[in-house]
Amino acid sequence: DEVEELYHSAVREATTAFGRGECFIEQFLHNPRHVEAQVIADTLGNIVVVGTRDCSLQRRNQKLIEESPAPFITAQLEQQIIQSSIDICAKANYVGVGTVEFLLSQDGKLSFLEVNTRLQVEHPVTEEITGIDLVVEQLRIAQGLPLSINEMPKPKAHAIEFRINAEDAANGFLPVAGTITRFDVPTGPGVRIDSGVMAGSTIPATFDSLMGKLIIVGNNRQQAIARARRALAEFTIEGVASVLPFDRAVIEHSDFCDDFNVHTRWIETEFSATIAPAKRQIPQKEAALTHTFIEIDGKRCKLGLPAQLFAGLSLQTEANLDTSSSVKEQLSELIVQSPVSGSLFKWVINDNQSVNAGDAIAIMEAMKMEVQVIAHRSGILTKTVQEGDYVNAGDAVAEIS
Incomplete structure (x- = not known):
């Protein structure tokens, strides 16, 4: 009965999001990683993988933290991801900017997941490590011009992105609507903020909970983590709940920082840091x-x-x-x-x-x-x-x- 209800829930979500409700039952993979490749393909038949990303830190199969290049994978596996992505896009005659997504099982088996035929939320980490402006590439492709590169660029840095959502991490990451009373963002070397809100902005309950993105860049992963700790400590949001307490806990966790022992179910099954529930905000001028x-x-x-x-x-x-x-x-x-x-x-x-x-x-x-x-x-x-x-x-x- 539970599986049947979850299936119908998935059909409803697919219909709402895509206008079509077809859903498929697939092989179960125990605690896999989520890895993906950023691709660009022009009208002339050129296909280039710009870089790889890891997006394993998720709640309800929705990404929270992404980084590029995908850490702790072998050169052989990286090449398999790159070649498979090119082959899939070539077979489909794909044109545009897109992402080929895979699940990586614990025994090293790579399984195709989907192709996202658009620019994704996590695209800035790829831009930061390669110097390629993916929006410019979209425009070049739309004009019928060739890609500005003909092979995968070598990563020149390491980047981590934190999705700053209006969600109560201590209460199952439930979205929280309300008015932002304070939105102070960090600055400094290797810090990029992409956001469309500020103090006074209202977060409605009818849209995605994303308020902004914090992108951190370092010469290597260790430096990116160090810079992320400082930036997250300086980031202040008041008026609505945010995932900042969760991000601060993750960036100190050995599973993430040391051997990258994380997977798509890690938050639900192994993350154990204590996070205080967000308090219901009552405007100061209103009485209790x-x-x-x-x-x-x-x-x-x-x-x-x-x-x-x-x-x-x-x-x-x-x-x-x-x-x-x-x-x-x-x-x-x-x-x-x-x-x-x-x-x-x-x-x-x-x-x-x-x-x-x-x-x-x-x-x-x-x-x-x-x-x-x-x-x-x-x-x-x-x-x-x-x-x-x-x-x-x-x-x-x-x-x-």
């Missing part, structure tokens, strides 16, 4: 809120009232509030909260149906991702929102009594 619940037209709604509203009340009122607080606490135990801001895409469990703690009861859709809503207790489910409704993280979507 006291939460309760009211019923409107038969629908249970969460209500937040300023805490100072209750200041100065009599002891009797305070006693009543204490009783009320006890009742609210009991009611709160029944509430199923939304794990993320977004639309409730689908109810998996019917109304008034029995559920067990840990069951998936609904699916949220936020920032191009599907997130399951999990029952926190066993009991009878009562829905408080409908499919298609938009809710904020922490809002009540159901009760389990």
